Amino acid sequence: MSRRFGGLAVSALGVLLTAQPLNRLTAQHFSIGPQIAFGDYKEVSADLHYRGGGIAAKASMSWKRFSADVVLSKLNYTPEGGTATADFEASEVDVRVRYYIAGPVSGELGFINRNTDPEFEAQSVGAAVIGARINYLLGPGVRVALNGGLLAGSKFSGGGSVSPLGAIQLGLGLTVDALRGRLQVTGDYGFQRLSRETDDGSGPASAPIQQSVGRMGLAIAF
Amino acid sequence: MRASTWTIVTVAMLIAPLVSAQTIQNPTLRRAQHAFDNLDYRQALTEGRAALRERLTGYERARAYELLGFTYSGMDSILRSVDAFKQVVLLEPERQLDPNRTSPKALSAFQVALTQVLVVRQLVIDSVTFIGGQGAVPLRYTVTQPARVVTRVIGGATSLRIDSTVANGQVNLRWQARTPGGDPLPAGNYTIVVDASVGQNSFSTSQPIRIAHGTVDTVAHLTSLPGYTYLPETEVPPKSWKPMGLALVYTGAALAGTSALSSGDLGKVSLREGAVIGTGVVVAGFVMMLKKPAPQPARGNILYNQLLREQIARRNTEIAQENTRRRQQVALTVAPAVRPTAGGVR
Numbered sequence: 001m002s003r004r005f006g007g008l009a010v011s012a013l014g015v016l017l018t019a020q021p022l023n024r025l026t027a028q029h030f031s032i033g034p035q036i037a038f039g040d041y042k043e044v045s046a047d048l049h050y051r052g053g054g055i056a057a058k059a060s061m062s063w064k065r066f067s068a069d070v071v072l073s074k075l076n077y078t079p080e081g082g083t084a085t086a087d088f089e090a091s092e093v094d095v096r097v098r099y100y101i102a103g104p105v106s107g108e109l110g111f112i113n114r115n116t117d118p119e120f121e122a123q124s125v126g127a128a129v130i131g132a133r134i135n136y137l138l139g140p141g142v143r144v145a146l147n148g149g150l151l152a153g154s155k156f157s158g159g160g161s162v163s164p165l166g167a168i169q170l171g172l173g174l175t176v177d178a179l180r181g182r183l184q185v186t187g188d189y190g191f192q193r194l195s196r197e198t199d200d201g202s203g204p205a206s207a208p209i210q211q212s213v214g215r216m217g218l219a220i221a222f
Numbered sequence: 223m224r225a226s227t228w229t230i231v232t233v234a235m236l237i238a239p240l241v242s243a244q245t246i247q248n249p250t251l252r253r254a255q256h257a258f259d260n261l262d263y264r265q266a267l268t269e270g271r272a273a274l275r276e277r278l279t280g281y282e283r284a285r286a287y288e289l290l291g292f293t294y295s296g297m298d299s300i301l302r303s304v305d306a307f308k309q310v311v312l313l314e315p316e317r318q319l320d321p322n323r324t325s326p327k328a329l330s331a332f333q334v335a336l337t338q339v340l341v342v343r344q345l346v347i348d349s350v351t352f353i354g355g356q357g358a359v360p361l362r363y364t365v366t367q368p369a370r371v372v373t374r375v376i377g378g379a380t381s382l383r384i385d386s387t388v389a390n391g392q393v394n395l396r397w398q399a400r401t402p403g404g405d406p407l408p409a410g411n412y413t414i415v416v417d418a419s420v421g422q423n424s425f426s427t428s429q430p431i432r433i434a435h436g437t438v439d440t441v442a443h444l445t446s447l448p449g450y451t452y453l454p455e456t457e458v459p460p461k462s463w464k465p466m467g468l469a470l471v472y473t474g475a476a477l478a479g480t481s482a483l484s485s486g487d488l489g490k491v492s493l494r495e496g497a498v499i500g501t502g503v504v505v506a507g508f509v510m511m512l513k514k515p516a517p518q519p520a521r522g523n524i525l526y527n528q529l530l531r532e533q534i535a536r537r538n539t540e541i542a543q544e545n546t547r548r549r550q551q552v553a554l555t556v557a558p559a560v561r562p563t564a565g566g567v568r
Contacts, residue, residue, distance in 0.1 A: 038495060046489025136472070138465040139510030144503050146472045148479065168483055172476035172496065174503045189499035191480045208485040214495030216502070 031184055032059040035217025037073050040080075041090070042210045043122055048084050050077035050122070056215050058186060065100040071188070073215065077122070088121035090114055094190070096147075098133055106133045108149060112169075112192075116157070123209055124157035125194065127167060141177030154194055160207055166195035177221070184219040248273055248282050254289055266293045284313040291335075295328040303328065307335035311366075315341040315427065340367045340423040342416045344392075347429050349557040353438050353548075354406030358396035359556045361414065363427070365389050369420035373397075375431075377412030384414070399433060399554055406552050409435040411559065430559035438553045440545040443538045447530065455524045456517035469507025473500035 035056040042049050056073035071094040078087050096110035110129040116122040131149015138144055151167035174187040194209040246252055254269030270290045278286060287309040294303035310317055310332075319332050345363040352358070361384070365371055368390040375382050375397070384397050399407045415428045446452075477496045484491035 038498075040492035040495060042485075042488040042492075045487060049489070051492075134472075136468050137516075138469060138507050139513055140516035142465075142506050142510055144469060144472050144506070146475055170476060170479045170483060172472060172499055172503065174499065174506060176506060187499045187502045189476060189496045191476075191483070191496065193483050193485055195485060206487055208487050210485055210488050210491075212480065212492050212495040214498050216499070 029221065030059075030061040031219040031221040032057070033184065033186065033217055033219030035073075035186060035188070035215040037075055037213055037215045039075050039077070039090075039211060039213040041077050041122065042208075044207045044209075047082035048122075049080045049082045050084060050088070051080045052077035052087075052090075054089075056217070058188070058215070058217065058219065060219070066097065067100070067106070068095070068097045070095050071215070073213070075213070086118070086121050089117045090122065091117070094129075096129060104134045104136055106135065107131075108133050108147060112151065119157065123160075123196070125154060125209065127151035127154040127194075129169065131169065141181060143173075143175045145171075145173040145175075147171040147173070151192065151194060154196070156194075156196060156209075158198070160196040160198040162194050162196050168193055175219075181221055184221050186215070186217050186219050188215045189213070190215075244281055246282055246285055248276060248278055250276055251278065251282055251286050251289070254286070258289055258293055261296075263293050263297050267297075280313060284310050284317070287313065288317075291331060292325075292328050295325065295331050298327070300327070300331055300334075303331040304335045304338065307332045308339050311335055311339050311341055315343050315425070336366045338367075340365075340369055340418055340420055340425050342366075342371070342418045342425050342427045345414070345416055345427050345429050347414060347431055347556070347558045349555075351436075351553060351555045354552045354554050355398070355400065355404070356551075357554075358398045361395040361397055362392060363416055364392045365418050367418075367420055367423075369418040369423075369425075371416060371418045374415045374417070375407075375412050376415055377410055380407070380412070382407075399556060406435070406554050407433055409433050432557050432559050434555040434557075436553040436555060438548040438551045440548050441541045443541055444534050447534060447537070450530055452527050452530060453520070453523035455520055455527060457520040457523070458517050459515045461511070461515060463511055465510035466504070466507040469503045469510075473503050476500060 035058055036053065037056040038051075038053040040049075040051050052075045054073060054075035056071060058072075059070045061068050072092070073094070074089060074091045076087060076089050079085060092112060092114040094110070094112045096108050098106040098108045100106045108129065108131045111127065112129060113126045115124045128151070129149055130152050131147055133145055133147035135143060135145045148168070148170045150165065151162075151169055152164070154162045154167045170191040172189040174185075176185040177183070178185060190211075190213045192209070192211045196207045196209055197204045198207045199205065246255065250269055251273040254266050254273055257263075257265035257269055266289065270286055270293065273286045274283070274290075287306045291303045291306035291310060294300070294306055319329055321329060324332075343364045343366065346361070348360045350357065350359050361373065363371075368388065370386070371389045371393065372386045373384040373395060375384055380401075382402070385395050387393070401407060411430060411432055413428050413430045415426060417426045418424065473496075477493055477500055480493060480496050481491055
């Protein structure tokens with residue numbers, strides 16, 4: 001429970017950090033809004049397969065060459081066949097800060113923190129995100145983005161480790177402006193794969209974690 | 223009587239002496255003219271000479287000599303004709319004979335007479351307005367003999383020499399209407415006096431002028447350059463399949479990446495989430511492919527407009543400087559006033 005509160009505190013802090021300078025940074029763009037989320041989660045083997053849905057909130061801002069996204073999501077995963085029997089709830093904080101480099105490319109740093117409840121029904125994960133993002137303006141008010149990177153320094157509630165290149169993430173995003181940019185329709189896809197290995201003294205054992213999440217929603221832009 | 227009737231009567235009384243001064247009243251001269259009209263040259267000579275011995279107005283005296291000149295030329299007595307015309311020229315230096323109504327012999331005698339007396343004729347000063355120091359008043363006159371001609375302007379305490387030259391025939395001058403210090407001549411009434419002298423002979427004529435001062439017009443600031451218009455700073459690029467293509471590439475990259483990066487230990491990878499979002503991206507790309515593209519900045523036009531704005535600003539700066547200078551200048555208007563009686567032999 002205390003871990004979940006920690007995650008919520010980090011989430012709230014992220015939103016505050018993003019939203020607080022709004023009244024001073026007139027050049028920045030800021031948007032915030034709810035999303036519905038749906039996902040697919042697998043752990044260790046194909047038998048531990050979950051699917052579920054939930055809600056999310058996404059805040060985005062940009063200022064000069066910087067931009068940032070903060071996503072809070074909560075999904076209720078239900079076993080999808082296999083040997084899993086119990087549902088669990090995954091609360092995730094995903095914070096990304098980007099710096100525009102050149103052309104459509106931005107460098108990206110951030111972190112993810114996913115807590116599960118019940119605590120040991122699935123692995124809670126924390127990791128830093130190092131990656132890049134490519135943005136393209138498809139047309140007036142329509143932006144598409146592709147991002148990818150490594151989940152560095154991954155930590156798991158059940159222990160285990162990941163090789164430096166074993167944890168990766170991939171994403172696809174779409175933003176469509178409406179009402180002269182005051183409203184945005186958002187769609188995001190995120191894929192994570194963590195090639196986790198555990199060792200209980202009998203030698204390394206593969207315990208991979210893989211999650212695909214799709215989110216669709218609206219945002220109000222300021 | 224009404225006021226208008228009084229006015230007419232008064233005007234008539236004032237004009238009457240002027241009209242009578244320009245008509246022949248002397249009966250002897252009338253008879254001479256009648257005899258000339260009847261080609262009775264001897265009678266015309268007798269009556270004309272007799273009229274000259276009587277008391278005549280200046281106009282009548284000039285007509286009497288002119289009648290003698292025509293009569294002598296009709297009688298082929300050219301020298302006497304020239305002598306008579308010389309008297310006409312001295313009495314009325316501006317006198318011109320109508321070549322369509324005058325015999326060639328009389329005309330040639332008149333021209334010879336002109337060359338044998340010293341007069342300054344046809345002094346003309348054109349009306350002109352110019353900025354003090356930047357323009358000039360055109361003056362012209364004709365001297366009938368080679369002579370030293372001095373042109374002066376006189377008015378109040380002002381007496382300035384405009385020109386001094388030896389001339390014969392038509393003389394054209396340009397006078398800047400400035401004082402010796404270079405300042406524009408003060409506003410007021412002046413007289414242009416032309417004195418011609420050769421040996422013992424001299425002649426003087428004059429023309430009154432009025433000089434008025436005014437403000438110099440300033441130049442309006444420019445909002446555009448003639449012939450140059452601002453160009454649109456954005457332009458709509460042609461429709462392109464690029465949005466659709468890129469949407470497919472992005473979606474394909476995401477789905478292919480998901481498939482390639484998924485762990486083999488976890489069985490078949492779920493592409494449901496990626497497919498849903500990817501479909502949205504592809505639909506957006508398709509719509510954008512059909513939609514009119516957003517206007518893009520036209521760099522060439524932006525630079526052109528910037529150059530045009532700079533040119534207009536530079537020109538307006540020059541205009542402002544020019545207007546500042548013009549506000550310190552004075553516009554001189556020089557116009558001839560009513561000419562008094564013509565000049566004469568001194």
